Amino acid sequence: MNHPPAETMIERFAAMGTRFEIHVFGGCDADAVPAARRAIEALDDALTTHRPSATADLNERLLAGRPALVRNALLWEALDAVDAAYVATGGLFDPAVEHGSWSCIRRDRAASRIEATQPAALDFGAFGKGFALDHAAAILKQAGVRSALLSAGESSITVLGEHPLGGGWPFAVPHPLDPGRSLIDLELTDEAMSISSTVGSPERAAMIRPQDGARIGERRTTIVIEPSGAEAEAMSTALLVAGPDSAAALLGSGRRYRFDLDRAAAPEPVEVAA
Amino acid sequence: MITDAEFELSRRSFLHRVMAATAGAGIAAVSPWAAVAAQASPAPGDRVRLGVIGTGDRGRALIRNILKTRNCTIAALCDSYAPHLAKGRALVDPKVRSFADHRAMIDAGGLDALVIATPLDRHAQQAFDGFDAGLHVWCEKAMARTIADCGAMVTRSRARRKVLQIGHQRMFHPTYLAARKRVQAGEIGAITQIRASWHRNNSWRRKVPADATDRQINWRLYRDSSAGLMTELATHQLQVGNWFLDEAPARVIGSGSICHWKDGREVYDHVALVYEYSGGRKFIYTSLLNNARYGCEEQIQGSKGTIEAELGRIYQEVPPKVLALQRMQQDVQRGHKRTVPIGGATWFPELPVTTPGESLGWGEYDETMLQFEGFGEAVRSGTPLPGLLAQAYDASVASLLGEQAMDRGEAVTWPTNLVAV
Incomplete structure (x- = not known):
C-alpha cells in the first residue's frame, strides 16, 4: 500500500539535563511546536536545582528551616502534581531529599507560603520531565495536533493520538544488560510511558526507598504506562523502590511492569506482575 | 566601480543593521556607543578637519574610510617616512598639506582633531601634543606602550576637555552588535x-x-x-x-x-x-x-549555545538525534510501521560538533567609517561616544x-x- 509522505515537524533541544525531541505528524500551526518547547524550557527554569530558580530559592529557605514565599505558578502546579503522586504511590514517590520527606512539607496556597517541619529540599528529577511533557502535549493538543511523539531522554515518552499510519505506537524496551534483546514490546495510544532502572548508566545515583531509607541494591527496571507523564514517572520510580508487598499492591492495576534483573540464572528477566 | 547611489544604499543598509542590532531595552546599556553613532545624522556644514599622523598601511586604510564619511575631511597628513607619506598623499586631494613632523602639522593650524596611526610607543606623546594644542584625538589601538601612559591619555583628554576615541572597530561591527544583542536576550545562556x-x-x-x-x-x-x-x-x-x-x-x-x-x-x-x-x-x-x-x-x-563572532555564526546546544526516532521518521515517510526501540542506555560521542549553526549576518561595509562618523559628531558636540573609551582603556x-x-x-x-x- 502506498502512503503519501506525512507532513512532519521536529524540534530537538537540550533541557532538564537531557535531550528532548518532539515529532508532530500531520501538520499544525507553525507556532505550536515552538510553544511546546518554550513550555518545557519554562518548566526547566522553574524546577531546576542546578542554577538559580524558584525551586532553588525554595530549597535554600527550607534547608535553612525558614518558610518560603513562592509565587511561581509553575512550581505551585508541580507541587500539586507531586502531592497527588505521593498519595497515589503510598508515599513511595517522594521528591524530598536531604533529611526531610514530602510529609514534612506544609503548603498555604492563599498565603503563597511553603515551609517544612524539618530541613528539606526538593528534587523533581525524572518527574519534572514527565510533567514537562504533559505541558508540551497539552499545547500541541490545543493546537489541533492529532499525532505526535514527545521524548525526554528516551526514558519518558508521551504520545498524542495514534501512530501516523494508524493504530498504536509500537515500542520495544531493550534489556538494559543485553541491549540486543527486548525486555518488553508494547503499544501506546494517547498516553505516557516511563522507564526507570537501577542499571544502565554508570553515573546513575543510588535509588533510596523514602519510607525507610533503604538503598535499593537490586538490579531492576520498571516500565509504567499512565494517562500522564507525571503519573507514569512517579509510579515507575515508586515501583523501583517498592518492597515486595507494596510492589504487588501497585502492580495490581494498570499497565505497570517490574523486571528483576538479578535473577540472572533465569533465561528471561522475571516480570513480577503485569 | 561603485556608484554614489550604490554607495549610499550600502551605507544606509549598514546603518540600518547597526541600528537594528542596537535597538531594544537592555542592549543600549551594553553597546551605547554604536546606537548613538548610528542614529546621529551628520549635519551638513563644515566637516571636522582631521590631521592624520602615520600613513603606513593602517593609516591609509583609515584615510579611505574617513573619505567615505559625511562629516569628516582630511586636512593634513604627516609621516616621518617619505615613501609612506607619498602613498598617503596619493589618496587625498592634492591641496591637502603634508608634513614629516607631527608638531609642525599641529603648529600649522587648521585642524579640529588628530588621527594617530603610528607605532605604539608614540601614541601617548602625540596625543598629549594634540590635546595641549586644543585638538581632539582619535588613536589606533592599543592606546599606549605602558599602562601609566594609557591612564595619562585619559587624564589629559579630560583636563583639556577634548574627545579621546580609540579605534576598536569590532565595537561598530553589525555582526558583533547582533551577537551582543543575542547574548543579552539569553540565547546562548550565561x-x-x-x-x-x-x-x-x-x-x-x-x-x-x-x-x-x-x-x-x-x-x-x-x-x-x-x-x-x-x-x-x-x-x-x-x-x-x-x-x-x-x-x-x-x-x-x-x-x-x-x-x-x-x-x-x-x-x-x-x-x-x-x-x-x-x-x-x-x-x-x-x-x-x-x-x-x-x-x-x-x-x-x-550553557545554551556558542557564538563564533569572526565567522558570524551562532550555534545552539542541540543534542544528537535519537537514532531510533530518526528511523521512525524515515519509516513513516515510507509508509512502514515498525517497532521503535526506546529506553536503552544512551551513548553520546564527545567529538566536536560540526553543525553549521545560524548566520548572525555579515557586514560587507567597513565599520571603520561609522567609527569616524561617530567621532566627527563627538568632536562637533564636544561629547564622547558613551562607553567607548572605558572599553578601549580596559582592553x-x-x-x-x-x-x-x-x-x-x-x-x-x-x-x-x-x-x-
Whole structure:
C-alpha cells in the first residue's frame, strides 16, 4: 500500500539535563511546536536545582528551616502534581531529599507560603520531565495536533493520538544488560510511558526507598504506562523502590511492569506482575 | 566601480543593521556607543578637519574610510617616512598639506582633531601634543606602550576637555552588535568562557627598504615600541571579551615564548593566557605566528549555545538525534510501521560538533567609517561616544597586563590604581 509522505515537524533541544525531541505528524500551526518547547524550557527554569530558580530559592529557605514565599505558578502546579503522586504511590514517590520527606512539607496556597517541619529540599528529577511533557502535549493538543511523539531522554515518552499510519505506537524496551534483546514490546495510544532502572548508566545515583531509607541494591527496571507523564514517572520510580508487598499492591492495576534483573540464572528477566 | 547611489544604499543598509542590532531595552546599556553613532545624522556644514599622523598601511586604510564619511575631511597628513607619506598623499586631494613632523602639522593650524596611526610607543606623546594644542584625538589601538601612559591619555583628554576615541572597530561591527544583542536576550545562556585565538603563519616581518631601518619598519617586533601580539592583535579580542563578559578581568596568568621565528625579534611569537573574571568565568587566549589553521576567532560559550563572532555564526546546544526516532521518521515517510526501540542506555560521542549553526549576518561595509562618523559628531558636540573609551582603556590595560604576566611567569591581578573612566 502506498502512503503519501506525512507532513512532519521536529524540534530537538537540550533541557532538564537531557535531550528532548518532539515529532508532530500531520501538520499544525507553525507556532505550536515552538510553544511546546518554550513550555518545557519554562518548566526547566522553574524546577531546576542546578542554577538559580524558584525551586532553588525554595530549597535554600527550607534547608535553612525558614518558610518560603513562592509565587511561581509553575512550581505551585508541580507541587500539586507531586502531592497527588505521593498519595497515589503510598508515599513511595517522594521528591524530598536531604533529611526531610514530602510529609514534612506544609503548603498555604492563599498565603503563597511553603515551609517544612524539618530541613528539606526538593528534587523533581525524572518527574519534572514527565510533567514537562504533559505541558508540551497539552499545547500541541490545543493546537489541533492529532499525532505526535514527545521524548525526554528516551526514558519518558508521551504520545498524542495514534501512530501516523494508524493504530498504536509500537515500542520495544531493550534489556538494559543485553541491549540486543527486548525486555518488553508494547503499544501506546494517547498516553505516557516511563522507564526507570537501577542499571544502565554508570553515573546513575543510588535509588533510596523514602519510607525507610533503604538503598535499593537490586538490579531492576520498571516500565509504567499512565494517562500522564507525571503519573507514569512517579509510579515507575515508586515501583523501583517498592518492597515486595507494596510492589504487588501497585502492580495490581494498570499497565505497570517490574523486571528483576538479578535473577540472572533465569533465561528471561522475571516480570513480577503485569 | 561603485556608484554614489550604490554607495549610499550600502551605507544606509549598514546603518540600518547597526541600528537594528542596537535597538531594544537592555542592549543600549551594553553597546551605547554604536546606537548613538548610528542614529546621529551628520549635519551638513563644515566637516571636522582631521590631521592624520602615520600613513603606513593602517593609516591609509583609515584615510579611505574617513573619505567615505559625511562629516569628516582630511586636512593634513604627516609621516616621518617619505615613501609612506607619498602613498598617503596619493589618496587625498592634492591641496591637502603634508608634513614629516607631527608638531609642525599641529603648529600649522587648521585642524579640529588628530588621527594617530603610528607605532605604539608614540601614541601617548602625540596625543598629549594634540590635546595641549586644543585638538581632539582619535588613536589606533592599543592606546599606549605602558599602562601609566594609557591612564595619562585619559587624564589629559579630560583636563583639556577634548574627545579621546580609540579605534576598536569590532565595537561598530553589525555582526558583533547582533551577537551582543543575542547574548543579552539569553540565547546562548550565561557566558562562562570565551576561547579566542589569532593564529597566523607568517613572520610578521616586513621587508626593510634601503632608506629605512628595521626598527622603523618592523617596530612591532621590538619591545621598546610594542608588546607584539598582545597590543597589536590580542587587544582587539580582549575588548570583545570584556564587552561580552560585562567587566574587566580580575587576574591573568600566561606563558610567552619566541618559539619559531628565532630571527632576532624581541617580542613573543607564541602567547597563551588565561584571564579570570568574576564567578570563575574565563577568557582563554592564544596567538602564534607559525600555524594558521584556526585563524582569528572568538568562541563565546554559554550553557545554551556558542557564538563564533569572526565567522558570524551562532550555534545552539542541540543534542544528537535519537537514532531510533530518526528511523521512525524515515519509516513513516515510507509508509512502514515498525517497532521503535526506546529506553536503552544512551551513548553520546564527545567529538566536536560540526553543525553549521545560524548566520548572525555579515557586514560587507567597513565599520571603520561609522567609527569616524561617530567621532566627527563627538568632536562637533564636544561629547564622547558613551562607553567607548572605558572599553578601549580596559582592553589596552588587559593586553599590557598579559605581557607582564608572561614576563614575570606569575599571576598578575587587575591594577587598583587605574583611572576611573
